Amino acid sequence: MSFLLASMIAIGVGSLFLGLLIYFSDSKNSANKIFTLFSLVVVMWIISTYLVDHPIVNEMALFWNKLNFASAISMAIVIFYFSFYFPKKSNFPTTWKILYFIISLILILLILFTNLGIEKIEFLDWGTNASSGHLFYPGLVWAIISIVGLFINIGVKYKNLDSNEKLQLKYLIYGLILSIIFGLSSSALLPIITGQYEYAKFAPVGMIFLIGFTAYAILKHQLFNIKVILTETAVGLVVLAIFIQTLSSKTIGQGLFNGIILILVIYGGYLVIKSVLREIKFRQELQMLTDQLAKANAHLKDLDKMKTEFVSLASHELLTPVSAIEGYLSMILDEHLAKVDDPKAAQYLDRIYRSSRRLARLIADMLNISRIEEGRLMVEKKDVNLNELIKQTIDELKFKAEERKQRVVFEDIANKLRDSSATPQNDNYMTYADPDKIKEVIVNIIGNSIKYSKDPGTISIHIEKAPTEKVQEIWAKIEDKVKDQPLDDQEAIKASVNEYYRQFVGKEQLLIIVKDQGIGIPKEELTKLFKKFHRVGDYSTEESQGTGLGLYISRSLVELHHGRIWADSEGRGKGSTFTFSLPDISDKEALLEIEKQVPNQKEQLKPLAKPMNEKIGEDI
Numbered sequence: 228m229s230f231l232l233a234s235m236i237a238i239g240v241g242s243l244f245l246g247l248l249i250y251f252s253d254s255k256n257s258a259n260k261i262f263t264l265f266s267l268v269v270v271m272w273i274i275s276t277y278l279v280d281h282p283i284v285n286e287m288a289l290f291w292n293k294l295n296f297a298s299a300i301s302m303a304i305v306i307f308y309f310s311f312y313f314p315k316k317s318n319f320p321t322t323w324k325i326l327y328f329i330i331s332l333i334l335i336l337l338i339l340f341t342n343l344g345i346e347k348i349e350f351l352d353w354g355t356n357a358s359s360g361h362l363f364y365p366g367l368v369w370a371i372i373s374i375v376g377l378f379i380n381i382g383v384k385y386k387n388l389d390s391n392e393k394l395q396l397k398y399l400i401y402g403l404i405l406s407i408i409f410g411l412s413s414s415a416l417l418p419i420i421t422g423q424y425e426y427a428k429f430a431p432v433g434m435i436f437l438i439g440f441t442a443y444a445i446l447k448h449q450l451f452n453i454k455v456i457l458t459e460t461a462v463g464l465v466v467l468a469i470f471i472q473t474l475s476s477k478t479i480g481q482g483l484f485n486g487i488i489l490i491l492v493i494y495g496g497y498l499v500i501k502s503v504l505r506e507i508k509f510r511q512e513l514q515m516l517t518d519q520l521a522k523a524n525a526h527l528k529d530l531d532k533m534k535t536e537f538v539s540l541a542s543h544e545l546l547t548p549v550s551a552i553e554g555y556l557s558m559i560l561d562e563h564l565a566k567v568d569d570p571k572a573a574q575y576l577d578r579i580y581r582s583s584r585r586l587a588r589l590i591a592d593m594l595n596i597s598r599i600e601e602g603r604l605m606v607e608k609k610d611v612n613l614n615e616l617i618k619q620t621i622d623e624l625k626f627k628a629e630e631r632k633q634r635v636v637f638e639d640i641a642n643k644l645r646d647s648s649a650t651p652q653n654d655n656y657m658t659y660a661d662p663d664k665i666k667e668v669i670v671n672i673i674g675n676s677i678k679y680s681k682d683p684g685t686i687s688i689h690i691e692k693a694p695t696e697k698v699q700e701i702w703a704k705i706e707d708k709v710k711d712q713p714l715d716d717q718e719a720i721k722a723s724v725n726e727y728y729r730q731f732v733g734k735e736q737l738l739i740i741v742k743d744q745g746i747g748i749p750k751e752e753l754t755k756l757f758k759k760f761h762r763v764g765d766y767s768t769e770e771s772q773g774t775g776l777g778l779y780i781s782r783s784l785v786e787l788h789h790g791r792i793w794a795d796s797e798g799r800g801k802g803s804t805f806t807f808s809l810p811d812i813s814d815k816e817a818l819l820e821i822e823k824q825v826p827n828q829k830e831q832l833k834p835l836a837k838p839m840n841e842k843i844g845e846d847i
Contacts, residue, residue: 671780
């Protein structure tokens with residue numbers, strides 16, 4: 228037996244078995260019936276393809292050629308009809324389906340019982356060569372129209388399918404496309420180009436793609452609910468074997484024993500089939516709920532996007548009048564441009580001024596959040612000397628710290644080494660970043676330390692290098708802790724910037740560490756610090772007054788620089804330590820390569836929003 232013949236037999240048997248299996252899984256289902264009909268047409272096509280070149284009786288050779296051509300066109304017609312019912316029934320006009328069926332039937336009958344499709348044949352060394360009739364090319368065109376209609380019909384209904392149905396359809400389409408390409412190339416394209424039909428005998432081999440992909444979809448994704456029929460078949464075979472064994476029992480005792488076993492197996496099989504049906508129903512309900520949840524999540528994303536856009540627009544419009552109010556009040560109170568004789572009036576105006584500043588800060592923070600989350604925040608990175616940047620920031624915060632009897636100290640390790648006899652490895656800590664954004668982060672952290680330190684104390688800040696693996700390990704532990712919290716608290720680690728920015732870069736990270744001697748942070752609050760609007764403690768106290776957005780914005784700004792930020796504290800009254808990481812300047816080229824992949828529309832980028840006349844360190 229030749230390899231080609233063996234392949235054709237295997238494919239024919241596989242196609243027939245698959246069709247019957249699908250039919251008996253649900254014989255009332257229209258899609259199952261049509262797919263079974265398709266598998267029978269495939270078998271007929273395979274048989275006729277072999278008999279075209281190996282006719283038992285030479286006089287039948289012309290008929291086998293006609294049958295082969297008719298069955299090839301029939302496969303396209305049947306699979307087109309199949310698309311009307313799988314995975315869901317289409318709302319295609321019945322009149323058009325009937326008209327298509329009548330034209331197809333007439334075409335097939337004319338090809339099969341007249342010489343209009345295949346006019347004549349000639350016998351050659353390798354088999355028979357057919358001469359095309361007047362309906363040969365119209366038949367091919369009709370098959371192509373059917374295939375095109377198949378993909379159009381599937382494309383129209385694809386968007387309304389659930390995720391599992393889409394996956395099933397994909398595998399079926401993959402198999403169909405490969406089989407169609409292989410079949411058309413060998414049975415139509417090559418014969419048209421060469422004028423010989425020798426290659427047509429290889430066309431059935433292409434059906435292996437359709438059978439293979441369909442079988443995979445059945446086993447992997449329960450296409451046609453085949454699990455039920457497989458279970459029923461297995462139970463039926465076991466019952467049949469025990470029944471035959473019971474009938475062939477040599478003694479009455481053995482027969483009774485086998486009969487009891489048969490009854491138990493029948494009952495157990497019934498329970499197994501029932502449990503399979505229940506499991507399938509449960510899976511279908513679960514899939515339906517999953518799809519509903521996916522749609523709800525998609526809707527929530529749309530709403531969240533609309534909310535962000537609204538907040539951005541509203542914040543932008545509100546910031547201007549609020550800043551104007553703040554500016555005029557500042558001129559009245561600080562610059563004495565208007566005379567206010569009544570001390571109470573001056574006191575009320577001062578309260579209004581402070582409230583307007585808090586409102587302006589809140590609006591600016593909301594605007595910054597929307598710009599960050601929409602990817603519209605302008606980031607202008609360059610080489611930054613962190614030592615110098617920290618010193619500048621401390622100078623700007625010095626007066627605010629002195630008001631609260633706090634001392635801010637920068638532990639410049641590099642300069643200490645320079646002044647000592649030791650040879651420093653690095654004179655300065657350099658990174659590639661936007662200095663304004665990093666300064667904003669430092670201001671937020673030190674500002675919080677100043678605000679939450681009731682007693683005189685020291686706030687220290689220093690820089691050190693650490694292996695990237697160590698930072699990743701620390702962050703992984705933080706993520707694990709946060710993921711154990713309720714969904715609302717998990718916002719504390721949810722990405723607010725493009726994932727490309729969140730990639731760690733290089734073998735080493737620069738750690739900027741700010742340590743205070745303030746009121747501390749309870750352990751249960753550490754995992755919630757960096758989510759929107761989160762504030763620690765009693766919101767009515769003076770130190771708690773703020774937007775609750777500073778740390779969230781700081782986290783986003785750090786993530787825009789491929790870093791992470793976290794906090795540590797031993798508890799109330801024991802101070803806090805805030806740490807954030809930045810990549811080293813030596814990895815600048817790698818940073819530039821990664822950030823080339825981030826989609827940026829320059830005309831939409833905006834700088835950080837700032838309230839008018841904002842004073843550094845206040846209302847943080």
